[in-house]
Amino acid sequence: MKKDITTFGEIVLSKKVLAAISDMGFEEPSPIQSQTIPLVLEGHDVIGQAQTGTGKTAAFGIPTIERIIDGNRHIQALVLTPTRELAIQISEEFTKIGKYKKVKTLPIYGGQSIDRQIRALKYGVQIVIGTPGRLLDHIRRNTIKLNAVKTLILDEADEMLDMGFVDDIEAILEQLSSTERQTLLFSATMPAPIAKLAEKYMTNPKKVTISRENLTVPLIDQIYYETREKLEGLCRVLDVEETGKIIIFCRTKKGVDDLVASLQARGYMSDGLHGDLSQSQRDRVMKKFRDGKLEILVATDVAARGIDIDDITHVVNYDIPQDHESYVHRIGRTGRAGKKGVAITFIEPREYRQLKLIERLAKTKLVRKQLPSSADILERQREIIKTRLLKTLENNNFADYHTIVSDLTVDYDLIDVAAAALKLSVEGFKEKEEEPISKIENTGGAPGMVRLFMNIGRSQKIRPEDIVRAFASEADIPGNIIGVINIYDRFTFVEVPEDVAERVLSVMHKNTVKGYKINVEPAKSR
Ligand SMILES: Nc1ncnc2c1ncn2[C@@H]1O[C@H](COP(=O)(O)OP(=O)(O)OP(=O)(O)O)[C@@H](O)[C@H]1O
Numbered sequence: 001m002k003k004d005i006t007t008f009g010e011i012v013l014s015k016k017v018l019a020a021i022s023d024m025g026f027e028e029p030s031p032i033q034s035q036t037i038p039l040v041l042e043g044h045d046v047i048g049q050a051q052t053g054t055g056k057t058a059a060f061g062i063p064t065i066e067r068i069i070d071g072n073r074h075i076q077a078l079v080l081t082p083t084r085e086l087a088i089q090i091s092e093e094f095t096k097i098g099k100y101k102k103v104k105t106l107p108i109y110g111g112q113s114i115d116r117q118i119r120a121l122k123y124g125v126q127i128v129i130g131t132p133g134r135l136l137d138h139i140r141r142n143t144i145k146l147n148a149v150k151t152l153i154l155d156e157a158d159e160m161l162d163m164g165f166v167d168d169i170e171a172i173l174e175q176l177s178s179t180e181r182q183t184l185l186f187s188a189t190m191p192a193p194i195a196k197l198a199e200k201y202m203t204n205p206k207k208v209t210i211s212r213e214n215l216t217v218p219l220i221d222q223i224y225y226e227t228r229e230k231l232e233g234l235c236r237v238l239d240v241e242e243t244g245k246i247i248i249f250c251r252t253k254k255g256v257d258d259l260v261a262s263l264q265a266r267g268y269m270s271d272g273l274h275g276d277l278s279q280s281q282r283d284r285v286m287k288k289f290r291d292g293k294l295e296i297l298v299a300t301d302v303a304a305r306g307i308d309i310d311d312i313t314h315v316v317n318y319d320i321p322q323d324h325e326s327y328v329h330r331i332g333r334t335g336r337a338g339k340k341g342v343a344i345t346f347i348e349p350r351e352y353r354q355l356k357l358i359e360r361l362a363k364t365k366l367v368r369k370q371l372p373s374s375a376d377i378l379e380r381q382r383e384i385i386k387t388r389l390l391k392t393l394e395n396n397n398f399a400d401y402h403t404i405v406s407d408l409t410v411d412y413d414l415i416d417v418a419a420a421a422l423k424l425s426v427e428g429f430k431e432k433e434e435e436p437i438s439k440i441e442n443t444g445g446a447p448g449m450v451r452l453f454m455n456i457g458r459s460q461k462i463r464p465e466d467i468v469r470a471f472a473s474e475a476d477i478p479g480n481i482i483g484v485i486n487i488y489d490r491f492t493f494v495e496v497p498e499d500v501a502e503r504v505l506s507v508m509h510k511n512t513v514k515g516y517k518i519n520v521e522p523a524k525s526r
């Protein structure tokens with residue numbers, strides 16, 4: 001029997017690749033890595049199944065990069081992925097692994113300038129990571145040569161071989177030499193019919209399955225709430241949970257847009273990701289989310305597979321996933337590389353049976369919880385204030401304010417002074433004119449549009465059409481170019497084209513439009 005591999009050093013890898021792995025902070029191989037890397041190095045076809053976030057990318061990336069021949073500028077390996085974001089991410093990870101070997105990798109995906117890709121291809125690349133559609137485009141234009149490809153990898157193999165992609169994959173396969181080709185399939189889920197189909201394209205594949213017990217990661221707490229008021233429920237949960245980055249999944253693109261608008265209107269900084277956005281919008285949203293400048297990403301299943309972002313503490317299924325595979329991949333955006341995570345699923349009463357089916361097929365268990373009460377939310381807010389206050393006390397750099405406090409304690413009780421100071425810092429000083437910053441970039445809305453937020457007093461009954469008309473006439477622009485207007489309980493926004501945003505903003509800053517009193521305010525940031 002083979003001895004278990006516990007270090008990367010035990011695998012026959014070049015110094016350059018080992019050094020790159022060590023730079024990436026990988027100390028020891030994960031189980032899927034120690035079991036599949038040697039097989040791939042030996043040239044076998046491999047079907048690798050391991051839970052989400054357990055390092056499948058490097059499991060196929062390390063040996064593939066090791067096998068690239070230096071100095072040979074032909075495409076030697078091809079990775080196919082279901083989404084653009086995943087192609088970019090894998091390309092970045094490959095670049096890191098191939099850093100010292102100076103392996104040339106190129107992501108190829110729709111929505112990016114094809115000319116730029118053609119130039120890069122001409123220059124010579126060794127590994128291409130692409131989505132099937134754009135790759136086929138290059139094949140048809142004869143701008144890509146795949147005859148030197150030795151290794152083909154289907155990441156998210158079950159998704160790639162599912163109905164939607166199978167014809168494209170076959171068309172791409174025709175370009176590759178079938179006798180010399182090594183084929184690798186990886187995914188966290190591998191339904192039996194797909195595994196069967198996969199074997200059609202493979203030669204004596206070795207199957208490696210890590211943990212047959214559960215498809216989901218044990219480090220993820222799985223919870224569900226049953227409610228008819230999902231939006232209200234979601235906001236309550238967001239208010240009490242201690243969260244880092246959050247991904248919320250919706251079923252449809254429109255569902256994503258609507259939820260982003262509702263969340264923004266309630267002051268939660270969120271943005272959307274789905275297939276109808278332009279590539280630059282998709283890139284911008286992903287970058288903001290990766291960099292920690294966006295707290296909540298609302299997405300369709302386009303973000304369900306493979307996406308690896310640090311510190312996603314919570315995944316929320318705002319709409320129940322369509323099948324158990326989607327459930328497994330969605331919640332797998334948290335609880336990665338040994339970290340903990342929370343997965344929250346909202347269901348309406350009629351969806352209970354579907355939830356039970358998902359539980360059974362994913363071999364997992366979701367714990368039912370009651371939605372937080374108003375008292376819970378208040379309690380949580382108090383905790384947050386207390387923690388912040390404690391931090392300020394520990395930092396001990398508030399001596400400048402001592403004289404104010406001692407002056408005030410001549411006439412007032414010290415506890416009252418402290419409580420008033422807290423109220424001031426939490427709620428702000430109400431009599432003061434609030435700084436109007438109402439220009440909020442919004443990538444969740446229509447392309448090229450900007451959302452301008454305002455605050456309309458609750459008592460005023462205004463019809464959205466009237467506001468649009470009033471703005472248009474005051475700003476002297478045609479009414480039909482002011483896009484959507486949404487009125488939520490207090491926050492309202494108009495969506496206007498970028499180039500007239502300033503003009504509309506200046507009208508808003510006058511604070512009255514045709515007799516309506518309007519305060520322009522920033523959307524509350526949490
Ligand atoms: N050996 C290792 N040691 C430490 N961290 C690792 C190791 N291998 C991979 N990682 C990190 O673990 C994270 C998850 O890896 P990866 O994205 O490859 O998971 P995956 O199995 O492909 O998940 P998914 O099924 O969601 O696509 C990444 O941030 C990666 O850098």
Ligand SMILES: [Mg+2]
Nearest residue numbers: 056057155306
């Ligand atoms: Mg992956």
